[in-house]
Amino acid sequence: MKNALFYFIVFPFYGLIQAIKNYRLSWAKNMVWLFVVFYGYTMFRPEFADSTRYVQSLVNMYNNPRTWDAFILSFYSVDEDNQATVDIYQPLMTNFVSLFTDNGNILYAFFGLVYGFFFSRNIWFLIDEFKTQLHSRLIFILLIVFSCVIGFWELNGVRMWTAAQVFFYGAFVFLYQKKFKGMYFVLASALIHFSFFLPIAIFLTYIVFKLPFRVIYIFFVASFFANALNITSVSSFLQGILPEVLLPRVKSYTSDEYVEVIDTLNQGANWYILYFGKVLNYCIAFLVTVIYFAKNQSYLKDISFTKFASFAIFLLGIGNLLSSLPSGERYLILAQLFGVAVTVLYFTKFYSLNYKKAVAVVSPFLLFFIIISLRKSFDTISVMTVFTNPILATIIDSPVALIDLIK
Numbered sequence: 001m002k003n004a005l006f007y008f009i010v011f012p013f014y015g016l017i018q019a020i021k022n023y024r025l026s027w028a029k030n031m032v033w034l035f036v037v038f039y040g041y042t043m044f045r046p047e048f049a050d051s052t053r054y055v056q057s058l059v060n061m062y063n064n065p066r067t068w069d070a071f072i073l074s075f076y077s078v079d080e081d082n083q084a085t086v087d088i089y090q091p092l093m094t095n096f097v098s099l100f101t102d103n104g105n106i107l108y109a110f111f112g113l114v115y116g117f118f119f120s121r122n123i124w125f126l127i128d129e130f131k132t133q134l135h136s137r138l139i140f141i142l143l144i145v146f147s148c149v150i151g152f153w154e155l156n157g158v159r160m161w162t163a164a165q166v167f168f169y170g171a172f173v174f175l176y177q178k179k180f181k182g183m184y185f186v187l188a189s190a191l192i193h194f195s196f197f198l199p200i201a202i203f204l205t206y207i208v209f210k211l212p213f214r215v216i217y218i219f220f221v222a223s224f225f226a227n228a229l230n231i232t233s234v235s236s237f238l239q240g241i242l243p244e245v246l247l248p249r250v251k252s253y254t255s256d257e258y259v260e261v262i263d264t265l266n267q268g269a270n271w272y273i274l275y276f277g278k279v280l281n282y283c284i285a286f287l288v289t290v291i292y293f294a295k296n297q298s299y300l301k302d303i304s305f306t307k308f309a310s311f312a313i314f315l316l317g318i319g320n321l322l323s324s325l326p327s328g329e330r331y332l333i334l335a336q337l338f339g340v341a342v343t344v345l346y347f348t349k350f351y352s353l354n355y356k357k358a359v360a361v362v363s364p365f366l367l368f369f370i371i372i373s374l375r376k377s378f379d380t381i382s383v384m385t386v387f388t389n390p391i392l393a394t395i396i397d398s399p400v401a402l403i404d405l406i407k
Helices: 002-010 012-021 028-042 050-063 068-073 089-098 104-127 137-149 152-176 181-192 194-209 213-223 231-241 244-254 256-268 271-292 303-322 329-349 353-377 383-387 390-396 402-406
Strands: none
Touching: 002 012, 002 028, 002 390, 012 028, 012 383, 028 104, 028 152, 028 383, 028 390, 050 089, 050 104, 050 152, 089 104, 089 152, 089 181, 104 137, 104 152, 104 329, 137 329, 137 353, 152 181, 152 194, 152 303, 152 329, 181 194, 194 303, 194 329, 213 271, 213 303, 271 303, 271 329, 271 353, 303 329, 329 353, 383 390, 383 402
């Protein structure tokens, strides 16, 4: 930890590079954790992004403090504008920081403290499965893909993607490591973003019904050919089963106006933004199929791997179905995090020449995904994130997005 603190104070970005090079050393994952904290402090926040709204909320709380009792009563309630407070994590953290500052950089450093912990631990869950050093470039590519599916730069959408990291952490601990404490983290994800009631329901369904691996794989394949879900039917179904406090959010996410907004954004996006996630999805499907039809079926005897892989494939199938809904692609991205983890674990645990050849075949497409993901990160990674340290960042405080230097 001493090395991580030293790099964090002197030059965090260089410390991140050293952590990647020395991933086997005990301080490496903590360096990644601390770098995410520094990224949160120095990130560029676009004008209409969620991060700007949360910082404004911080300023409002700082200037108009509420009593603790009044603050607690605001949870899971609907105000006079029919707006519901259905998440606990972001308001709670914002309220805590507002007790001593209205500085948005500090707020996002605290967000980074939580996000970075789970982000780094999830990566090292996979690294700790490596029996030897990372000699193969292919496994390194898969690991980078895993780190990019929900990268540290997604801190801008702090609620959804922090919940995703926490959900993955809990599911891995529960299914793969066979520790019941993982269930607490799975359930806690709904406190960070209300929409995780659905992944939790999927998780509990998988646990209760224990579907055979073959049935799950057939469902996964069929999900690629299923028709798009009807938005009106889905909205009506959710409004019939969810508590009243969640209904305003459900209606807003399934309204015609929201659908139009999403369509407009998609039409204005670059082609590579529209397709890089789909490319990853087909790469995962190809590798999962190679695993399923492998001549050596010894992986089925590994209960930890089979349980985790089965849930990942089940989640991928449902993610494919939900991706046709407005913002439903978020669930597919979560599923892809699990799917890539499966491809990494199989590579490290079960020797298969055919599987390595399969990874080599899709590696150009995986590199495409990595490149586009890193390009996206340039929108919020600032020059200060790369070239300064906490001391200089406190003095200068003038973040400029990396993409602005390139364009």
